[in-house]
Structures are given as C-alpha cells and as structure tokens.
Amino acid sequence: MNFYSPIFFLFLLGLIPIILMYLLKKQHKDIEISSNFLWKKTLRDIEANKPWQKLRKNLLLLLQILAFIFIVFTLTQPYIISDILSGGSLIIVLDSSASMQSTDVDYENRFHKAKADIRQAINSLKPQTEVTLISMDKSPKIIVSNSSDKSLLKRKLDSIKVSDNSENLKDTVSLVKAITKDIENYQVIFYTDKNIENSISNMIVKNINGKGDNLAIENLSYTYSDDNITVLTRIKNYSQNHYSSDIVLYSDGEIHDVKEIDLSPDESKNIYWYDVPYADILKAEIDLEDSLTLDNYRYAVVNKQKENKVLLVSKGNVFLQKAIDIQQNIELYRANEADEDISGFDLYVYDGLLPKELPKDGNLLMFNPPTNSLVKINSLSRSGELKVREDELFANISLDFTIRETKVFDTPSWGVSVLLSNDKPIILKGEVKNQKIVAVGFDINDTDLPLKIDFPIFIQNVLSYTLNLNNHKSNSVLAGESIKIDPLPKSQEVYITNPQEIKSLLAPPFPLAPYTDINSIGIYTIEEKYEDGSNKNYFAVNLNTSKESNTFYDIPEDNEELSKEQNRVTSGRNMKNIFIWLALAALAIEWVVYNRGY
Amino acid sequence: MKEKLINSDFLKKLDRLKLNSNIILNKGYSGLRKSKSKGNSVEFSDFREYTHGDDYRKIDWNVYARFERLFIKLFMEEREALINIFLDCSKSMDFGNPKKSLTAQKIALALGYLSLSNMDKINLFTQKDDFLKDTDYLHGKNSFSTLVNYVDNINFDNKRDFFSLIKSRTYKKGVSIIISDLFTNTLKDSIKYLSYMKQTIIIIQVLSLEEIKPNDTGDIRFIDSETHEAKDVSVTPQVLSSYNDTFSEFINEIKELCHKYGCSYTLVSNKEHIDEIILDNLIKARILR
Known part of the structure; x- marks a missing residue:
C-alpha cells in the first residue's frame, strides 16, 4: 500500500494525548482490603488462562486508537497497486534518451526492453482504457493521444526511435501534469532508467535497469602549441568494476596514437596527447565493449586559425588602428580614400568616410558616417543622457564617457539601436543580406572613450560580432x-x-x-x-555524458519489487473509502462496548 | 465503648459443651474423661454446678445440703489435655464489619472457656511483632478472667506472617486450634510441624463477607492492608466469577490439606453471631459436642 499524502502520518502523534488522557482518566477507586492474597491469585489465573484478557480491560482505548488510526489513514489517501485500471486513462511515458541504449538487459537494449514491457502492458489493458503515449528525450512528444486502439498504439510504439539526446524530465512532468489536470481516473507510468521522484499523483516509475557497467569519454579538447596541437581527453569509469582498456586518438580518420588506461570504480583520468599535427577532426575512442557504447567515442573539430582581413579606411585614427591591431589573427590593411571597387576583406571599417557604393562581400563597421543607403542621419546632438541596451557590444563596458558631438540616426528596418542618447539611437547594429553592420554615430576623437580602459574591450566586442570570432566555441x-x-x-x-x-x-x-x-x-x-x-x-x-553515462543506479528496494511485475499494468486504487468505513465501524463497536459495559 | 466480648448467658450455654471426645480420645488424651484409673489418680480441682447429663454420682451432697443447689466435684487428672489456641492477630484480621478479629476473639474465648471448664489446660498464642507470645498454660475456670483480659488487649496490627512463627517453638502432645483467615502460603508447613508435634489440629477460618463474596465493580485499586501493595483491577462480572472460582479453589485446597493431615476444619464468616458459630457451626463441624 502506498500513500499520496504520507505527511498526514504526522497526525499519528495525536495518539499520544489520547493514550495519556486515557491513563489520566482511569482513576481507580481505592479500596483497602485485608489482603490481596486472593486477588493476586485471581488475576494470575485470569492472565494465565486468557492472554487477551489483559487487552480486554483496555478495549475502549484500543477501539479509540483503531478509529483514530483509520481516520489518519483516510487522510493520507492510501492506494494499493491493482492489476486493473478501472476504465480510466493511462499515460505511458517512454524514456528515449541516450542511456536507454545501454545493452545490460536481456533485450537488445534497455529501450527495447521498455518497449516490450509497454507492449505487454497494452495487451493486458481493459478495452475501454484510453492510452496516451509520450516519448521523452530532449523534449516530450505526444505520440498517441487518448486512444484505445491497441494495434494503433503498438504501431506507434514501434515507430519511436531511441535518440542520442538527454531526457528533459522537467518539461515532461509539466506536460503530464497538464494532461492529467482534468482527468479524474488516470495512471501515469514512466518507463525509464533514471531515478525519478514521484511528483505526480497516481504515478509509477518502472525502472528499466541493468548493472550499468559503463566507461565514458567525458571530454575531448585541444590547445594550440606552436606548429601542432595538444589534446586532452578525460575518461571516467561509471561502473563498480575495475577496468583497463586502450584509448585511441584519431586525427582526420587516421590513428594517431594508442594509450592504455586503467580505471578503478568511479575514477576519472585525464590523458594528454602531445604533438598532434593539425587536423580538421579529432576523434577519441575507447576500445571496449561496455553497456553504453555511445560515450566510448567523442569528437572534436579543430578550429583553424584563420586570418581575418580587415580594411580600415580612415584619415588617420591611431586609437582605432591600435585597438584593432591587438587581435592576433587579424590582418589589418589601411586606406585613407574610400575607393568603390575594393573587395576581398572580411570587415570594412569606415571612419568618417564612406564610398558611394558600399562593399557587398564583407561586414561593415562605420564611425561617424554620412547619410547613405543604410543609415539616415536625423540630427546632431551635443549633449544627452546615454542609455545602453543589454547587448554583446557593450559587454563589460561602463557608460562612463562623454561625447562632444554625435549624429543621431533614424532606426532602420534592418537593425536595432544599441546605444541611445536622449532615447535616440546613436549606435546601430544589424544584418542586411547576411552582411553584419555596426554603425556608430560619433567620431572616436570627439569622445574621451579612447582614453578609457573600456575602449579596447569595446572594439574587441565589435570585432567579435562582425568577424564571428566567437564561432569556434560553438x-x-x-x-x-x-x-x-x-x-x-x-x-x-x-x-x-x-x-x-x-x-x-x-x-x-x-x-x-x-x-x-x-x-x-x-x-x-x-x-x-x-x-x-x-x-x-x-x-x-x-553525448551529454554527465546526464547519460551514469547508467548505474541504486534502485530503491520497493522499485525493484515493482520492476519484477513489469508485465502487468497496474493502477493505484484509492483505499480512502475503505478506511472511512473502518473508522466508522470502530466507532460503532466502541459505542456498543461502552453501552454494554464490557 | 468496646463491645463486650462475651457475656455470662453465653458462657452458661458453653458449660454444656466440650471438645469432641472423638478427636481427643483418638489421640488418647482427655481433660475430663471417665477413666478407670480415676479413683487413684485424681485430685480435687474445682466445683461446678450440675448440668443436665453430668454424672450424678459426682454430686457433692454436702454442698447440696448447705446451698440446696447441685454441685459436682471436679477432679483434675494428672494427664491433662493441653489445648493450644493460635489466634492470628495480623493486620488482615482487623477487617470487615463486624471485624473478623472480633469474631476470632469471641471464638478463642469461647473455646478457652469451655476447655477451662472441662479441666483442660490452655495456652493462647498470639503474635507480638516478630515473636510468638503466649499466656502460658492456664487451667481452672478462675483463670478465665486472665484469659479475657489477655484477649481483650490483643492488637491486630502485625504484618509478619503468623504461621511461620508457629514453628519457632515445640509443643507437648495436645490439641492445637488455629483461628485465622489463612491468607498465607505457609499453612501447610505449619500443619506438618504441628502434626509432627503430635497435635490434634482444629482449624477455624474466619473470613469477612467481602472476602467470601465481593460485590464491588468498576476500576478498583485494592490496597493490601499488610503490605500496602496496590493492585489495579477492573472488576467486571467475568472477573468476579473468576474470583469465585479462585475462592472455591482456595477453600478446597485447605479442606484437602486438612483431610490429609486429619485436621478438623470449618469456615466462619464475620456476619455470623457467636452463638451461631459455637452452637451450630462448630458442632456441625464435629469440633464441639
């Protein structure tokens, strides 16, 4: 028997005052007699002959306690797992996340075992039971909604594929809660290998678990060193056994090196590979048959150190030139005339100048631009309160600078305003046909920004945005x-x-x-x-190894018992009413006993 | 005012009674028995008014001549019967309405009187704290006042088991009369010992009506007057019937024990009047005749 609201068991503490009151209430009439000689004998006989006689004295107390316990049980809403779902709805949630691919069960893998269990469950359903089938990986998907067509259910069940994703339990639970909100008689069954807390009433978790002996490559990363790269791999042993194996590093599909690893239970080790030549793709692989093979290999893409070509068109702006030049993988070209037929740069920086025809092949950064096809100058502003939108361009920058004079733009259709003066845009950012554009309304020399420590950071932010410098992270x-x-x-x-x-x-x-x-x-x-x-x-x-690789779970005892009865669909039958009747019966008997004066 | 333990009318009635000769003769002892050796061995002891059934040959005609009343001469034999009366004066006897102790005192006096008047020697044993106290052997009717005074001054407040004290001394061959409520576990030992001491044993059990048939019901805490031990009992009809069973068993055990050791036994209740006890109960129990 399980309970929906076991918290009410706290009310059992109320038994203490009942018993205390009973003890206090029971006042004996004191009678002095010549000798207890005969009474002692009598009591000894009574107690020896009828052990329950002793209890009989307290029959009323016992009945009171019984009635009270029944009432408390009623409050805790007990239910028993019953084989028959009495004509309600059944919601089956199937975990299709990566860890379900573990092969440590009798079936092909855990996922297939879960499917087989669900198929059996569907077979043993009462005909009128409506089943909702939900698969759970990165997001919950309703596969079948409220159907009592068993063949359809089985067909749709077969169509669910196990994924390499992690499961999204939170969304699934809220979806199930939303579904069950208006249903009175329902049962939710989770088929999963994760430990899930029962947060929904009428919910049963059927754990599909095996021993879960698993090794995982948790990390594969690299750093540049001179002419080659250094690779780091981290291996973790999630099993309870000792493992030794080989780990192989492939670079662009060819074996680079093999190393031996030796891991005790729950141990993780970092392995470094030095002097690995440049390659596009790195792959590490453990040469081992464990329960989950998905995390036995891991990939990394080596970001080529690409040189970005930047053209700075300026009458001479040392601040800007120096700030751009800090970035190592930038090849900076300078020009002091805004020529129209130039191309081949990744970024064009125009400082106060603009060609009549803007270049189409690279991103654009404009300082103090005249009106052109992209931006329209609305007015000039000499003073104003600066406001900034939360934006990557102004990450880690304080607004502690002053502007002598700035152009105020009209907000264009292609972009958003980033910095505002008196609520009018003075820095714009946006994209036109894949071309990233940043327009700054003021001349750098008209501000004290270059004197601030924030200036190079600001320029780096702008370059990161326009040159996609952060791309390698993703x-x-x-x-x-x-x-x-x-x-x-x-x-x-x-x-x-x-x-x-x-x-x-x-x-x-x-x-x-x-x-x-x-x-x-x-x-x-x-x-x-x-x-x-x-x-x-x-x-x-x-693979999200932190969520999926730990296929070893300590299954709580009762869950293990439940999982033994996998082939039957069960539902919680509320025992509340039975306990109400029992409490009434106890009270009735107590009344009779009291009146008869046993 | 203390109730007078005994009155002269009653004593007169007692004059006609004596301890059952069967009991005594069986053991070969008597205080005042017709005996072939009487002429030689008796010596004058006392006078007593003639009552119906006395041997008229013993009438002292000289006295009749002087007082015109019939007296008989009493002679004391050398072989006196020794009567030991054991009066249990434990606290438990001090109960009931009238008190069991009062009934016991009256019985003791009555038996003492008729023994004295039958020319037997009596010794009354009571308890004083941890010791057995006795009156020493009294004989002759004129010792009766000593006996009355003694009995009158007994305090029923002892908490120690009286029966264990019986074994603390030896007794000459004779009759032992035990007057007690018998709330003890050492009765058997005492009877055994007295038998060993060649005593003819008479047991008179005095109980109050509450003990014979209790009628209080409900949750009761029975407090033992001797030990002050409390016993919580929820007295229900079932418990009462169980008490009755225990009580019958208790009495039967005593009867069995008496039968085994050849004792005479009777049970008297505190509600019975002393006349009733002596003239009816004890005679029926073949203790007196």
Whole structure:
C-alpha cells in the first residue's frame, strides 16, 4: 500500500494525548482490603488462562486508537497497486534518451526492453482504457493521444526511435501534469532508467535497469602549441568494476596514437596527447565493449586559425588602428580614400568616410558616417543622457564617457539601436543580406572613450560580432542542443550533412534559424556555396555524458519489487473509502462496548 | 465503648459443651474423661454446678445440703489435655464489619472457656511483632478472667506472617486450634510441624463477607492492608466469577490439606453471631459436642 499524502502520518502523534488522557482518566477507586492474597491469585489465573484478557480491560482505548488510526489513514489517501485500471486513462511515458541504449538487459537494449514491457502492458489493458503515449528525450512528444486502439498504439510504439539526446524530465512532468489536470481516473507510468521522484499523483516509475557497467569519454579538447596541437581527453569509469582498456586518438580518420588506461570504480583520468599535427577532426575512442557504447567515442573539430582581413579606411585614427591591431589573427590593411571597387576583406571599417557604393562581400563597421543607403542621419546632438541596451557590444563596458558631438540616426528596418542618447539611437547594429553592420554615430576623437580602459574591450566586442570570432566555441555541441550557424555574407546556399551522410538544404532562406535537428552523435558538415566556390565547416556532436553515462543506479528496494511485475499494468486504487468505513465501524463497536459495559 | 466480648448467658450455654471426645480420645488424651484409673489418680480441682447429663454420682451432697443447689466435684487428672489456641492477630484480621478479629476473639474465648471448664489446660498464642507470645498454660475456670483480659488487649496490627512463627517453638502432645483467615502460603508447613508435634489440629477460618463474596465493580485499586501493595483491577462480572472460582479453589485446597493431615476444619464468616458459630457451626463441624 502506498500513500499520496504520507505527511498526514504526522497526525499519528495525536495518539499520544489520547493514550495519556486515557491513563489520566482511569482513576481507580481505592479500596483497602485485608489482603490481596486472593486477588493476586485471581488475576494470575485470569492472565494465565486468557492472554487477551489483559487487552480486554483496555478495549475502549484500543477501539479509540483503531478509529483514530483509520481516520489518519483516510487522510493520507492510501492506494494499493491493482492489476486493473478501472476504465480510466493511462499515460505511458517512454524514456528515449541516450542511456536507454545501454545493452545490460536481456533485450537488445534497455529501450527495447521498455518497449516490450509497454507492449505487454497494452495487451493486458481493459478495452475501454484510453492510452496516451509520450516519448521523452530532449523534449516530450505526444505520440498517441487518448486512444484505445491497441494495434494503433503498438504501431506507434514501434515507430519511436531511441535518440542520442538527454531526457528533459522537467518539461515532461509539466506536460503530464497538464494532461492529467482534468482527468479524474488516470495512471501515469514512466518507463525509464533514471531515478525519478514521484511528483505526480497516481504515478509509477518502472525502472528499466541493468548493472550499468559503463566507461565514458567525458571530454575531448585541444590547445594550440606552436606548429601542432595538444589534446586532452578525460575518461571516467561509471561502473563498480575495475577496468583497463586502450584509448585511441584519431586525427582526420587516421590513428594517431594508442594509450592504455586503467580505471578503478568511479575514477576519472585525464590523458594528454602531445604533438598532434593539425587536423580538421579529432576523434577519441575507447576500445571496449561496455553497456553504453555511445560515450566510448567523442569528437572534436579543430578550429583553424584563420586570418581575418580587415580594411580600415580612415584619415588617420591611431586609437582605432591600435585597438584593432591587438587581435592576433587579424590582418589589418589601411586606406585613407574610400575607393568603390575594393573587395576581398572580411570587415570594412569606415571612419568618417564612406564610398558611394558600399562593399557587398564583407561586414561593415562605420564611425561617424554620412547619410547613405543604410543609415539616415536625423540630427546632431551635443549633449544627452546615454542609455545602453543589454547587448554583446557593450559587454563589460561602463557608460562612463562623454561625447562632444554625435549624429543621431533614424532606426532602420534592418537593425536595432544599441546605444541611445536622449532615447535616440546613436549606435546601430544589424544584418542586411547576411552582411553584419555596426554603425556608430560619433567620431572616436570627439569622445574621451579612447582614453578609457573600456575602449579596447569595446572594439574587441565589435570585432567579435562582425568577424564571428566567437564561432569556434560553438563547433562542439551536445546531442539535443541547437547550434547557430553563421554563414559568410557571400554564401548563396548552405547545406548540412549529418553523421548518417544525409545532406539537406539549410538556406536560402536567410537569415538562418538556429539548427535544432541534432539528434545523433558524430560530425556534422556545413557546406557553404559561393559564387566562386564553396567552403566546408564542421561541428561535432557528443553525448551529454554527465546526464547519460551514469547508467548505474541504486534502485530503491520497493522499485525493484515493482520492476519484477513489469508485465502487468497496474493502477493505484484509492483505499480512502475503505478506511472511512473502518473508522466508522470502530466507532460503532466502541459505542456498543461502552453501552454494554464490557 | 468496646463491645463486650462475651457475656455470662453465653458462657452458661458453653458449660454444656466440650471438645469432641472423638478427636481427643483418638489421640488418647482427655481433660475430663471417665477413666478407670480415676479413683487413684485424681485430685480435687474445682466445683461446678450440675448440668443436665453430668454424672450424678459426682454430686457433692454436702454442698447440696448447705446451698440446696447441685454441685459436682471436679477432679483434675494428672494427664491433662493441653489445648493450644493460635489466634492470628495480623493486620488482615482487623477487617470487615463486624471485624473478623472480633469474631476470632469471641471464638478463642469461647473455646478457652469451655476447655477451662472441662479441666483442660490452655495456652493462647498470639503474635507480638516478630515473636510468638503466649499466656502460658492456664487451667481452672478462675483463670478465665486472665484469659479475657489477655484477649481483650490483643492488637491486630502485625504484618509478619503468623504461621511461620508457629514453628519457632515445640509443643507437648495436645490439641492445637488455629483461628485465622489463612491468607498465607505457609499453612501447610505449619500443619506438618504441628502434626509432627503430635497435635490434634482444629482449624477455624474466619473470613469477612467481602472476602467470601465481593460485590464491588468498576476500576478498583485494592490496597493490601499488610503490605500496602496496590493492585489495579477492573472488576467486571467475568472477573468476579473468576474470583469465585479462585475462592472455591482456595477453600478446597485447605479442606484437602486438612483431610490429609486429619485436621478438623470449618469456615466462619464475620456476619455470623457467636452463638451461631459455637452452637451450630462448630458442632456441625464435629469440633464441639
């Protein structure tokens, strides 16, 4: 028997005053007699002959206690697991996250075992039971809603595929809560290998667990060192056994080196690989058959140290030139005339000058621009209160600077205002046809900003945005996450190829929405096609080992018992009414006993 | 005012009674028995008014001539019967309405009187703290006042088991009369000892009506007057019937014990009048005749 509100057991403390009151109430009439000789004998006989006689004296107390206990039980809303779901709704949640691929069960893997259990459960359902089938990985998906068609249910069940993602328990629970809100008679069953707390009433967790002996590569990262790279791998032993194995590092598909590892239970080790030559793709693999193979390999994409070509068009601005030049992988070119037919730069910086025809092949940064096809100057402002929007351009920058004179823009359709003076935009940021544009309304020399420590940071922020310098951080994601793809402005078509070698078109249309279809582990290839050729970029998708690799769980005792009865669908039958009747019965008997004066 | 323990009318009635000769003769002793050796061995002891049934040959005609009343001469034999009366004066006897002790005192006096009047020697044993106290052997009717005074001054407040004290001394061959409520576990030992001392044993159990048939019900804390030990009992009809069973068993045990050791036994209640006890109960129990 289980309880929906076991907190009410605290009321059992109320028994203490009942017993105390009973003891205090029971006042004996004192009678002095010559000798207890005969009474002692009598009592000894009574107690010896009828052990329950002793209890009989306190029959009223016992009945009171019984009635009280029954009332408390009623409050705790007890239910028993019953084989028959009495004509209500059944909500089955199937965990299809990566750890369900563990092979430590009798079936092909945990996921198949869960499916087999669900199939049996569906078979043994009463005909009128309505079943909702939900799969749970990165987000809950309702596969079938309120159907009593068993063949449909089984067909849809077969269609659920196990993913490489982590499960999203929070969203699933809130979805299930929303579904069950208006249903009176329902039962929720979770088929999962995770430890889930019972947060929904009428919920049963059927744990699909095995021994879960698993080793995982938790991390694969690299740093540049001179002409080559240094690679770090971290291996963790999630099992309760000692393991020794080989770990192999592949660089661009070829074996670079093999190392031996030796791990005691719950141990994790860092392994360094030095002097690894440059490669696009690194892969580490443990040569071992454990319960979950997904985390036996891990990928990393090496970000090439690309030189960005930047053109600074200025009559001479040392501050700007120095601030841009700090960045190591920038090749800075300077010009003091705004020529129209230049191309081939990743970023054009115009300081007070603009060509009549703006370049189309690179991003644009304009300081103190005249009115042009992109920005329209509204007025000039000499003083005003500065306000900044929360934006990456002003990350870590204080507004503690003054501007002598600035141009005030009209807000264009392509961008947003970042810095405002008297609520009018003076710095704009946006994208036109894949071309990132930042427009600054003032001349750097008209402010005291260059004298502040914030100035180089501000320029770096602007460069990071316009040159996608932070991009390399996002070439490794975890399965189930999304990735933002930033193609170059000149890209005409963007394709993506997933690890199963299926190629699909991402763009046009531009701009690109974040790519979310990341469900399998491996290397994804992004191909950008330009007028004059194409370029390939990669990103690696790895398993969220912190959530999925720990396939070993201590199953609580009662859950283990439950899991033994996997093949039957059960439901909680509320025992509340029975306990109400029992309490009434106890009170009635007490009344009779009191009146008869036993 | 203390109730007078005994009155002369009653004593007169007692004159006609004596301890059952069967008991005494069986053991070969008597205080005032017809005996072949009487002429030689007796010596004058006392006079007593003639009562119906006395041997008229013993009438002292000289006295009759002087007072015109019939007296008989009493002679004391050398072989006197020794009567030991054990009067339990524990606190438990001091109970009931009238008190058990009063009944016991009256019985003791009555038996003492008729023994004295039958020319037997009596010794009354009582308890004083941890010791057995006695009156020493009294004989002759004129010792009766000593006996009355003694009995009158007994305090029923002893808390020690009286029966264990019986074994503290030796007794000459004779009759032992035990007057007690018998709330003890050492009765058997005492009877054994007295038998060993060649005593003819008479047991008179005095109980109050509350003890024979209690009728209080409800939650009662019974407090033992001797030990002050409290016993909480929820007295229900079932418990009362169980008490009755225990009581019958208790009496039967005593009867069995008496039968085994050849004792005479009777149970008297505090509600019975002394006349009733002596003239009816004890005679029926074949203790007196």
